[in-house]
Amino acid sequence: xxxxxxxxxxxxxxxxxxxEVVQALRGxxxxxxRNEYVAIMGPSGSGKSTLMNMIGCLDTPxxxxxxxxxxxxxxxxxxxxxxxxNKEIGFVFQTFNLLPRATALHNVELPxxxxxxxxxxxxxxxxxxxxxxxxxxxxxxxxxxxSGGQRQRVAIARALVNRPSILLADEPTGNxxxxxxxxxxxxxxxxxxxxxxxxxxxxxxxxxxHAKRVVVLRDGRVESDVLNQPKAA
Amino acid sequence: MIPLSRIGExxxxxxxxxxxxxxxxxxxxxxxxxxxxxxMTMASIVQGVRSQIFNAIEVAGPTTFYVMRxxxxxxxxxxxxxxxxxxRPVLRESDAEAIRQVxxxxxxxxxxxxFARLEYQGTQTQMITVWAADDHYMELxxxxxxxxxxxxxxxxxxxQVMVLEEQTAEHLxxxxxxxxxxxxxxxxxxxxxxxxxxxxNIFEPPGQETAGIIPYRAAKYNLRYDETNTLWIxxxxxxxxxxxxxxxxxxxxLRRERKLRPGVPNTFDLITQDQILDIMGSLxxxxxxxxxxxxxxxxxVGGIGVMAIMMVSVTDRTREIGLRKALGxxxxxxxxxxxxxxxxxxxxGGLLGILVGLGLGEVLKRVLNLESSVxxxxxxxxxxxxxxxxxxxxxxxxxxxxxxxxxxxxxxx
Numbered sequence: 001x002x003x004x005x006x007x008x009x010x011x012x013x014x015x016x017x018x019x020e021v022v023q024a025l026r027g028x029x030x031x032x033x034r035n036e037y038v039a040i041m042g043p044s045g046s047g048k049s050t051l052m053n054m055i056g057c058l059d060t061p062x063x064x065x066x067x068x069x070x071x072x073x074x075x076x077x078x079x080x081x082x083x084x085x086n087k088e089i090g091f092v093f094q095t096f097n098l099l100p101r102a103t104a105l106h107n108v109e110l111p112x113x114x115x116x117x118x119x120x121x122x123x124x125x126x127x128x129x130x131x132x133x134x135x136x137x138x139x140x141x142x143x144x145x146x147s148g149g150q151r152q153r154v155a156i157a158r159a160l161v162n163r164p165s166i167l168l169a170d171e172p173t174g175n176x177x178x179x180x181x182x183x184x185x186x187x188x189x190x191x192x193x194x195x196x197x198x199x200x201x202x203x204x205x206x207x208x209x210h211a212k213r214v215v216v217l218r219d220g221r222v223e224s225d226v227l228n229q230p231k232a233a
Numbered sequence: 234m235i236p237l238s239r240i241g242e243x244x245x246x247x248x249x250x251x252x253x254x255x256x257x258x259x260x261x262x263x264x265x266x267x268x269x270x271x272x273m274t275m276a277s278i279v280q281g282v283r284s285q286i287f288n289a290i291e292v293a294g295p296t297t298f299y300v301m302r303x304x305x306x307x308x309x310x311x312x313x314x315x316x317x318x319x320x321r322p323v324l325r326e327s328d329a330e331a332i333r334q335v336x337x338x339x340x341x342x343x344x345x346x347x348f349a350r351l352e353y354q355g356t357q358t359q360m361i362t363v364w365a366a367d368d369h370y371m372e373l374x375x376x377x378x379x380x381x382x383x384x385x386x387x388x389x390x391x392x393q394v395m396v397l398e399e400q401t402a403e404h405l406x407x408x409x410x411x412x413x414x415x416x417x418x419x420x421x422x423x424x425x426x427x428x429x430x431x432x433x434n435i436f437e438p439p440g441q442e443t444a445g446i447i448p449y450r451a452a453k454y455n456l457r458y459d460e461t462n463t464l465w466i467x468x469x470x471x472x473x474x475x476x477x478x479x480x481x482x483x484x485x486x487l488r489r490e491r492k493l494r495p496g497v498p499n500t501f502d503l504i505t506q507d508q509i510l511d512i513m514g515s516l517x518x519x520x521x522x523x524x525x526x527x528x529x530x531x532x533x534v535g536g537i538g539v540m541a542i543m544m545v546s547v548t549d550r551t552r553e554i555g556l557r558k559a560l561g562x563x564x565x566x567x568x569x570x571x572x573x574x575x576x577x578x579x580x581x582g583g584l585l586g587i588l589v590g591l592g593l594g595e596v597l598k599r600v601l602n603l604e605s606s607v608x609x610x611x612x613x614x615x616x617x618x619x620x621x622x623x624x625x626x627x628x629x630x631x632x633x634x635x636x637x638x639x640x641x642x643x644x645x646x
Binding site: 053056058059078079082083085086087089091093097099101110111113114115158162 | 239552553558564565
């Protein structure tokens, strides 16, 4: 059991939208083990964004339990959640979300600032993370001096720098052309091969095909959960 | 909880943001700059004025005091005097003579401050002060006679002669020798018999600079002046008696001269240097108070400007705030980031304001011929106040940023 990274039981989440109550998640169960590579899919309104926010500890459930790496996250307060996000989660966003005036290295160091790491160690680990995504020679460039693929790789380096339990990517290739998307997918595959747990939310089947396991949501529940067949070469 | 190094990083980040928006930042803190600069300038002027008043009184000697028809902190309108002033007689030479009869009194003389324009062959001065006094003028006011002489006994009877102040002489005559030439004082001719150099650091407000000294009677017979506000008897007791004692003796002598019966109030007022010092002190404090009030308005406006621009900045950077929260920043850390940014902004404004204030103070000191330095406490206070303004007015926007929901913030377009 100790290699369970994520354990979600009977999770519900409802929002009040004016007078209406929207049930985004209706009793969802999900388990993800260490070093899995999972794609979460589903049509819009299926609850995949809500689930991603839950897994990323940005939101808490209305009911049910969420255990992340042995800690029950579902009952935590704001500050505790912030610390969990800082330690356990590496976010990769569709729109990269880099600080425009900061260099690649500075962007990558940002999570370490909130972890209270010393400047010297931040720099060393930032450089190491950038090297891992193949950007050792672009450390002092600003985002507007980098291509879209390079920007997303900076964002991935930022997600990795805190050595998180899970890399959580939300439509990571949504803003990239197909050649660059392939480049990013190769980075994910390499990280997975090195032992990183990767969770990717996407609505593109082609992108999901890169994952080893595909979870499809519908109406706030898991509709299907299958292992991908290794692609024919 | 929050390490000091985090604040240092916040300051660096804020400076970086300011560099990116130089114009916007400068306009934002303009109010703070103006407010701080005003306080600094005023502090240095008030300081200078005070020290020169002390200087002037030191020259005149603390034993000098004055007899006036009526003493009022603000000049009275000579055309519409209140009843209690009108019933008092105008000071006469016989009053001064009566005081002079007291053995303990070293000097008593009629003095008039005449406001006048001086003119020599078409060259004119501004409105300045001509003192109508006697040959003891320098004993009371200090200064030195550069050339010529003071009045002779016979000239004191009303000869139209004048000891001209050195700078005024240069202004009117340039390289000409002013001696024995005739200057017109409000149109009345006066012959120059001497050149006088003012003591250093004498306090003279604009319009009251000494331009020359003429005999008392020459003014009395030929010039118009205000008998209530600008006519008095200057009195100096012998060094061995106290000012209080001298004042008592003068009061007795004047009451006898004016034949006032016991129980009847005095028909004159005595003013000591201490009283003048007090008045000057309260005037400069009032002036300073007004300037502080005005500059606090500027600081308030500056603070509101900072608040407005921080609100804009928070909205502009909603996604950045969302990102920082996603990466693990707590509420407190976001709050601190924006507070530090606001305080850095206003601190920069405060430092600029100090520089501007120092510069302005320097210029005004030259113009007003003051001698003073900016008090250190005012610079320290300005720094603290400007940081305080940043913190106070940055609190609301910073709190707004800290309270943002990371999911909403990340979704913000």
